Amino acid sequence: MAPLAGGEANLGPRASFTRHMVMISNDRLLRIFAYANHEQVRDSIAKLLTRLHKEGKLSTLPGFEHVTPPSDGEFNPRHLPPREDHKPKDLPVGTKVCIVGAGMAGLYSALILDHLGVPYDILEAADRPGGRILTHYFSTRKHDYYDIGAMRFPNIPPMERTYDLFKRTNVPLVTYHLTGPNTPKRYNGITIFPQNGEFPVKGDPFRVSESNGGSVPDDKIDTLSSVLENAFRLLREAIKKGDEEAFEMFKECDDFTVRDYLEQKVTGTQFKLKNACRSYVQERLTLSSATGQFDAAFTEAVMDSVAFDYWEDIEEEWKSVEGGTSLVTEALIDMIRTKPRYNKRVTRMAIDRKAESNDMMLVHTNYDEEPIRYATIINTTTLACLQRVDTDDLELSPTVKIATRTLQYDSSTKVAIKFESPWWITKFGITGGGVANTDLPIRVCVYPSYNIHDNVNNPAILLCTYTWSQDATRIGSLVNLDSPRGEEELKGLMLYNLARLHSNNDNFDEVYAMIKRSYITHHGFDWAMDDYSSGAFAFFGPGQFRSLYPHLVRPAADSRFHIVGEAASANHAWIVGSLESAYRGVWNFLERFHCYDLQEKMVKEFGTIPELEIGEEGFAHLLVLLGMLTPQQLARPEKTVVKEVTG
Ligand SMILES: Cc1cc2nc3c(=O)[nH]c(=O)nc-3n(C[C@H](O)[C@H](O)[C@H](O)COP(=O)(O)OP(=O)(O)OC[C@H]3O[C@@H](n4cnc5c(N)ncnc54)[C@H](O)[C@@H]3O)c2cc1C
Incomplete structure (x- = not known):
C-alpha cells in the first residue's frame, strides 16, 4: 500500500502514518492491535449468544447445552463461555x-x-x-527480474511467520533499502535532488503555499508535518493509559475515513486545527504517493503503521528474496x-x-x-x-x-524497464536503492536493492512505477495482458516521465535522450485486470x-x-x-x-x-x-x- 504521509520514503505495501507513530511504544501498539482484533470478534460472539439466549434457544442448540448464561442474560465479550473438556478424537477415516x-x-x-x-x-x-506471489523473469540472467506481487518484508515481530517460512523454504534473502542516497522528488513541475543527503525541511520548495498559488496558508507551511502527529495524540494517550480505552477509541475511529478524521475528529475544541488540517489534507493530496487513499478507513491507516513503526530503528532489517519471491x-x-x-x-x-x-x-x-x-x-x-x-x-x-x-480491495500496477545499464546509479548517484516520489503519472519509482552491487556495464532493471488506488487504475489502462506487446503508449509515457523525474527544464532533452537510448524492454502488470485475483489486496473502508x-x-x-x-x-x-x-x-x-x-x-x-x-x-x-x-x-x-x- 502507499504512504499517505507522502513526500517521505515509499513505505508500501500498506504504509502511511509511520513517521508519526514512532512515538508510540511498539509493544503497546502491537497489544492494542491484537486486542482490537480479539475484541471485534468477541463483541460479535457475545452479541449473537445474547440474542440466542433471549430467544430461548441457546440451551437447545447442539454444543451449547451446558453453557450457563450470565444472570442478566447479557454475555460479556471478555468472559465468554469456556471450551468444554471433550475427549480428543481421531480424524474420521477418509477425511479429506x-x-x-x-x-x-x-x-x-x-x-x-x-x-x-x-x-x-x-x-x-x-x-x-x-497467486499474488509472481516474479517476472526477463531472462535467466542473475537479477534480471522484478517482483510483480509481494517484494519486501520487514523483519519485525508481526511478520515472524513470514520469516519462519523463508527459513523453512531456505530461500536467499537480500537487504531491501526503503530509502537510498540521491533519490529525487518532483512535484508541481519542480525536481529536487537532496543536497548533502537532505531535502529542504523548511520553506515551500514545491509551491503548495497560498503565496505560491496553492492552498496551504503561508504561516502553516513549516508546521504542517506536526498536524498529523497531533491528530494521533488522543489515541496515543489512550494507548499509554491502557487497552480498553484505546479499543473504545479504535472502535470510534473505525467509522472515519482518514480525511474525515483529520477534518472532523481532531478539529474539535481540543485541537483547534480545522484550517491547518484542511490544508494538511490538501497538501498531502498533492504530495502523497497514491491518489484516493485519504478515503480509506482511518483505523486501516493506524494498523498499517504497525509494520512501519519499527522502520526508523531497523531499516536494515527489510529484506527481499534474492532471485524473486516466486522462489518461495x-x-x-x-x-x-x-x-x-x-x-x-x-x-x-x-x-x-x-x-x-x-x-x-x-x-x-x-x-x-x-x-x-x-x-x-x-x-x-x-x-x-x-x-x-x-x-x-x-x-x-x-x-x-x-x-x-x-x-474494499486496493488496485496496484507495476511497470519495470530493462535498461542497457543502471543509468540512475552511474549518472545520478542513486547507488543504494530507495524510491522517488512524484505527482507525475508514474507516482513512485523504485530503485531495486538487489542489483546495486552488479557490474554497471550490464543491463539492469528499474521498477519505473509502483502505483496504488486511482493512480494504478490509470496506468493499468495502458497495460496489456500480454505485456509488453502493443504498449507503445505505456512505453512512451514511462520513458518520458522518467526523464522528467530526473531532470529540470534545462537538462530534460539530454536526460530523455539518454534514457531512451538505454531502453531494452519492459513489462507491466495490473492486479485489477488479473483473472485470478481481480484486485491487489484488501484495504478496508x-x-x-x-x-x-x-x-x-x-x-x-x-x-x-x-x-x-x-x-x-x-x-x-x-x-x-x-x-x-x-x-x-x-x-x-x-x-x-x-x-x-x-x-x-x-x-x-x-x-x-x-x-x-x-x-x-x-x-x-x-x-x-x-x-x-x-x-x-x-x-x-x-x-x-x-x-x-x-x-
Ligand atoms: C502489488 C502487490 C504488492 C505486495 N507487496 C507485498 C509485500 O511487499 N510484502 C508482503 O508481505 N505482502 C505483499 N503483498 C501481499 C501478498 O502478496 C498477498 O497477501 C499474498 O500473496 C496473498 O496470498 P493468498 O494465498 O492469500 O491469495 P492469492 O495469492 O491470491 O491466492 C489465491 C489463489 O486462488 C486461486 N483462485 C482464485 N479463484 C479460484 C477459483 N475459483 N478456483 C480455484 N482457485 C482459484 C488464484 O489463482 C490464486 O492462486 C503484495 C500484494 C500485491 C498484489
Whole structure:
C-alpha cells in the first residue's frame, strides 16, 4: 500500500502514518492491535449468544447445552463461555480437505496438513501456483527480474511467520533499502535532488503555499508535518493509559475515513486545527504517493503503521528474496506431498446435509465437471473470486455475502524497464536503492536493492512505477495482458516521465535522450485486470473492520467451510496475513472434529497465532460451535404480527 504521509520514503505495501507513530511504544501498539482484533470478534460472539439466549434457544442448540448464561442474560465479550473438556478424537477415516487456491495461504495450509498427516487436494484455477506471489523473469540472467506481487518484508515481530517460512523454504534473502542516497522528488513541475543527503525541511520548495498559488496558508507551511502527529495524540494517550480505552477509541475511529478524521475528529475544541488540517489534507493530496487513499478507513491507516513503526530503528532489517519471491512458491511446491491440480477453477461449493458419510462438502470445477466430495473446504481465493463462485447452498451468513461483495480491495500496477545499464546509479548517484516520489503519472519509482552491487556495464532493471488506488487504475489502462506487446503508449509515457523525474527544464532533452537510448524492454502488470485475483489486496473502508471482519473469520456449513487468505486476516495485504489465516483455517477444521492431539502437534511445529485466541478461555471454540449451527437455528423466530382491526 502507499504512504499517505507522502513526500517521505515509499513505505508500501500498506504504509502511511509511520513517521508519526514512532512515538508510540511498539509493544503497546502491537497489544492494542491484537486486542482490537480479539475484541471485534468477541463483541460479535457475545452479541449473537445474547440474542440466542433471549430467544430461548441457546440451551437447545447442539454444543451449547451446558453453557450457563450470565444472570442478566447479557454475555460479556471478555468472559465468554469456556471450551468444554471433550475427549480428543481421531480424524474420521477418509477425511479429506479441499484447499481452493495455490497461493501462499493454500500452500501453507498444505504444509501444515502434511505435517499432521491429513490428506488434501489443492484445486487451482490458474496454470501456475503462487497467486499474488509472481516474479517476472526477463531472462535467466542473475537479477534480471522484478517482483510483480509481494517484494519486501520487514523483519519485525508481526511478520515472524513470514520469516519462519523463508527459513523453512531456505530461500536467499537480500537487504531491501526503503530509502537510498540521491533519490529525487518532483512535484508541481519542480525536481529536487537532496543536497548533502537532505531535502529542504523548511520553506515551500514545491509551491503548495497560498503565496505560491496553492492552498496551504503561508504561516502553516513549516508546521504542517506536526498536524498529523497531533491528530494521533488522543489515541496515543489512550494507548499509554491502557487497552480498553484505546479499543473504545479504535472502535470510534473505525467509522472515519482518514480525511474525515483529520477534518472532523481532531478539529474539535481540543485541537483547534480545522484550517491547518484542511490544508494538511490538501497538501498531502498533492504530495502523497497514491491518489484516493485519504478515503480509506482511518483505523486501516493506524494498523498499517504497525509494520512501519519499527522502520526508523531497523531499516536494515527489510529484506527481499534474492532471485524473486516466486522462489518461495517453488520451494513450497517441492516440499508439499500433494501437488496442486491446475486449471481447476472452483465454480460451486455446497454442503450436502443429506450425505450419510463425512464428505458432505461438494466442490464443482469449471462449471460442468463432476463434483468432488470432501469433509472440509479451506477457501483461499480473494473475495472477488469467491463472489463468482455459486455459494447458494453453502449456508453463508448474509453478512459474509455482504463482506464478499463489498469489502474494499486496493488496485496496484507495476511497470519495470530493462535498461542497457543502471543509468540512475552511474549518472545520478542513486547507488543504494530507495524510491522517488512524484505527482507525475508514474507516482513512485523504485530503485531495486538487489542489483546495486552488479557490474554497471550490464543491463539492469528499474521498477519505473509502483502505483496504488486511482493512480494504478490509470496506468493499468495502458497495460496489456500480454505485456509488453502493443504498449507503445505505456512505453512512451514511462520513458518520458522518467526523464522528467530526473531532470529540470534545462537538462530534460539530454536526460530523455539518454534514457531512451538505454531502453531494452519492459513489462507491466495490473492486479485489477488479473483473472485470478481481480484486485491487489484488501484495504478496508470505514466501518468494515468492525462490521465485516468478525463474520469472515467464523466458519460456515457445519464448520466445514473456512474462508482464509490475505483479506480474512487482521494482517491483510501482507503474506503474513495469508499464513496466519491459513493457520486459523486448519486449526478450526481440527477443532470441528475434536482433534486436539493434532492441534497440539500443530502448536509444537507451527506455534500459535496472535489473531486466534485458543485454549479454554479463548474464542476459537465458539467460532466453530457457532459455525456449526444451521441458518434455521441462527434465524430469529418470526414475530407474530398483530393486525389492527378497524371499524
Ligand atoms: C502489488 C502487490 C504488492 C505486495 N507487496 C507485498 C509485500 O511487499 N510484502 C508482503 O508481505 N505482502 C505483499 N503483498 C501481499 C501478498 O502478496 C498477498 O497477501 C499474498 O500473496 C496473498 O496470498 P493468498 O494465498 O492469500 O491469495 P492469492 O495469492 O491470491 O491466492 C489465491 C489463489 O486462488 C486461486 N483462485 C482464485 N479463484 C479460484 C477459483 N475459483 N478456483 C480455484 N482457485 C482459484 C488464484 O489463482 C490464486 O492462486 C503484495 C500484494 C500485491 C498484489
